[in-house]
Amino acid sequence: MLAVLKQKTVLERHHTLPRMIWKEVGSDRIAIGSLVVLIIILGAAYLAPLFIDYRTLMRIDLMKIYNPPSAYHWLGTDNGGRDVFGQLLLGTRNSFTIGICVTVLAGLYGLAVGLIAGYYGGIVDNIIMRVIDFLLVLPSLMIIIVFVVAVPEYTVLTFILLMSAFAWFGKARLIRSRSLSERELDYIQASKTLGTPGWKIMLTGLFPNISSLVIVNMTLTLAGNIGLETGLTFLGFGLPAGTPSLGTLIAYAKNPDVVQNKWWVWLPAALLILLLMLCINFIGQAVKRATDARQRMT
Amino acid sequence: MLTFIVRRTLIMIPQLVLLSLIIFMLAKAMPGDAVTGAAMSSPDMTEAQIEKIREKHGLNDPWFVQYGHWMKRALKGDLGMSYVHKQPVKKLLAGRIENTVLLAFFTLLVTYAIAIPLGLIAGRWNDTWVDKLIVGYNYVSFATPFFVFALLMLFVFSFVLGWFPTGGSVDIRMEEGSWSYVVDKAKHLVLPVLSGALLLTYGTIQYLRNDIIDTKVKDFVRTARAKGVPEGKVYSRHILRNSLLPIAAFLGYEITGLISGSIFIEMIFSYPGLGQLFIQSINGRDFTVVTALVMLSGTAVVVGTMLSDIILSIVDPRIRID
Numbered sequence: 068m069l070a071v072l073k074q075k076t077v078l079e080r081h082h083t084l085p086r087m088i089w090k091e092v093g094s095d096r097i098a099i100g101s102l103v104v105l106i107i108i109l110g111a112a113y114l115a116p117l118f119i120d121y122r123t124l125m126r127i128d129l130m131k132i133y134n135p136p137s138a139y140h141w142l143g144t145d146n147g148g149r150d151v152f153g154q155l156l157l158g159t160r161n162s163f164t165i166g167i168c169v170t171v172l173a174g175l176y177g178l179a180v181g182l183i184a185g186y187y188g189g190i191v192d193n194i195i196m197r198v199i200d201f202l203l204v205l206p207s208l209m210i211i212i213v214f215v216v217a218v219p220e221y222t223v224l225t226f227i228l229l230m231s232a233f234a235w236f237g238k239a240r241l242i243r244s245r246s247l248s249e250r251e252l253d254y255i256q257a258s259k260t261l262g263t264p265g266w267k268i269m270l271t272g273l274f275p276n277i278s279s280l281v282i283v284n285m286t287l288t289l290a291g292n293i294g295l296e297t298g299l300t301f302l303g304f305g306l307p308a309g310t311p312s313l314g315t316l317i318a319y320a321k322n323p324d325v326v327q328n329k330w331w332v333w334l335p336a337a338l339l340i341l342l343l344m345l346c347i348n349f350i351g352q353a354v355k356r357a358t359d360a361r362q363r364m365t
Numbered sequence: 366m367l368t369f370i371v372r373r374t375l376i377m378i379p380q381l382v383l384l385s386l387i388i389f390m391l392a393k394a395m396p397g398d399a400v401t402g403a404a405m406s407s408p409d410m411t412e413a414q415i416e417k418i419r420e421k422h423g424l425n426d427p428w429f430v431q432y433g434h435w436m437k438r439a440l441k442g443d444l445g446m447s448y449v450h451k452q453p454v455k456k457l458l459a460g461r462i463e464n465t466v467l468l469a470f471f472t473l474l475v476t477y478a479i480a481i482p483l484g485l486i487a488g489r490w491n492d493t494w495v496d497k498l499i500v501g502y503n504y505v506s507f508a509t510p511f512f513v514f515a516l517l518m519l520f521v522f523s524f525v526l527g528w529f530p531t532g533g534s535v536d537i538r539m540e541e542g543s544w545s546y547v548v549d550k551a552k553h554l555v556l557p558v559l560s561g562a563l564l565l566t567y568g569t570i571q572y573l574r575n576d577i578i579d580t581k582v583k584d585f586v587r588t589a590r591a592k593g594v595p596e597g598k599v600y601s602r603h604i605l606r607n608s609l610l611p612i613a614a615f616l617g618y619e620i621t622g623l624i625s626g627s628i629f630i631e632m633i634f635s636y637p638g639l640g641q642l643f644i645q646s647i648n649g650r651d652f653t654v655v656t657a658l659v660m661l662s663g664t665a666v667v668v669g670t671m672l673s674d675i676i677l678s679i680v681d682p683r684i685r686i687d
Contacts (some may be wrong), residue, residue, distance in 0.1 A: 209624075211589075
């Protein structure tokens with residue numbers, strides 16, 4: 068009896084999700100490298116406000132317009148004489164925070180809709196899926212831009228809500244198809260027979276069993292959401308003016324003179340976005356492998 | 366088969382109606398209407414005069430009456446007037462649509478020209494170093510945002526190396542119809558097309574690779590090998606026929622990616638197409654043009670996905686839901 072119990076705890080210890088993710092990431096050299104780089108970048112970005120005063124940074128200094136990189140301004144200055152390196156750090160922090168917020172919110176929406184559609188099935192599922200089919204064909208980038216212009220009081224919060232409102236369709240579909248097959252399994256049927264209310268089965272029965280799917284999907288879409296935010300800011304429909312994002316710095320490149328002669332303003336931000344996206348995706352791929360027993364390398 | 370096609374086509378109708386309703390609501394929510402522009406250009410108009418014009422244009426009617434009028438005009442092909450350009454929206458779009466279609470067509474062509482061979486190689490020789498290289502490229506292209514990549518391409522190939530023009534669709538000094546006109550147009554297309562195509566390959570490569578790896582252990586392939594079909598023919602005759610057809614069917618789904626991609630790419634290469642017009646119109650608060658563009662893109666995607674679904678159901682009878 069004791070031996071059986073002992074074996075059971077060993078099994079459980081080996082198969083918790085965080086443990087498996089950790090093991091998979093650890094055995095993949097590229098994923099480990101990505102994790103280290105990501106921690107360094109984010110560490111610098113989130114600790115920067117301790118050393119950089121936001122108002123001094125954003126103060127316009129007409130004597131220092133478009134200074135090339137120097138010992139004092141590591142990456143030179145922009146069209147208002149503001150330090151590019153400082154804006155790069157603050158921009159990374161803002162872009163990443165917004166990316167996380169959008170991903171989490173969209174995850175919640177997708178989870179709620181997907182669980183309901185998958186758990187109840189039948190007509191509820193049918194209606195929800197037809198609506199999602201429709202939402203998926205919307206030209207969402209254009210509609211987000213129109214909303215950004217149409218919203219009367221535009222803040223960072225509105226932007227986050229707007230982006231997440233268009234980011235959950237695919238997730239809901241994914242979660243729904245998994246819950247649909249999961250609900251036929253005995254443990255859900257047993258709970259139902261015992262009279263457990265639907266919301267309780269969804270939260271305590273269904274949700275834990277599809278959580279790995281949700282985590283994988285969220286890591287993989289995080290990079291996409293950061294890309295979308297910086298892209299919108301680049302076009303001029305993202306973060307409100309005065310909140311630096313990585314896209315704000317790249318937007319200077321809309322001026323051909325800046326692209327050609329003042330590379331220090333936009334190029335570092337562009338390369339940093341590329342690096343961030345790659346790191347997040349390599350980690351995401353390792354997480355994905357960890358949750359899929361057929362692809363696991365360890 | 367026919368039932369599926371008819372049903373799938375009928376689904377499109379409520380989709381288009383809903384789309385137009387949403388766009389109409391958006392247009393109403395946008396600040397200003399047809400009269401605001403006129404009122405701003407002649408400041409001495411009195412409040413009563415403005416009210417009279419509003420009444421005449423039906424802007425005081427309930428929203429569903431307005432929607433009815435708007436739909437009726439749109440169906441007749443009347444998309445309204447652009448306040449900024451002072452010309453019919455239809456004419457404005459007609460001048461631009463050719464450029465965007467050209468860009469989209471070549472982008473798709475190059476995407477497939479790159480993705481299909483790479484997908485085949487990666488699938489046939491999976492887990493070799495070539496495959497690892499291709500999978501690596503796929504990870505990178507999946508992660509890279511359109512605008513960052515396009516900007517880097519522009520910087521490296523136009524500004525640093527000077528191989529290609531930095532913007533526009535054709536040199537204005539060129540005479541239309543001449544050979545050098547075509548060459549110049551092609552030169553302007555290279556970078557925008559490559560920036561789009563190199564990133565759009567992701568889905569196709571991923572699909573082909575997985576599908577070939579799955580297919581090559583199936584019974585019919587083993588039978589083919591057993592009866593002595595040479596390895597090259599096993600791939601070209603037996604496996605490819607299975608894996609390539611769905612790729613053709615995904616074409617309609619690519620439209621969504623092309624539309625959002627074209628907005629960034631046309632902005633960066635100052636390419637005079639619909640994406641650039643969209644951003645310019647939004648910035649100039651030219652909302653009739655914006656509405657028309659969103660409706661046009663939405664319709665393109667709805668029709669595209671419908672075509673994809675129908676082709677897919679012809680190619681693969683398993684997904685037919687009758």
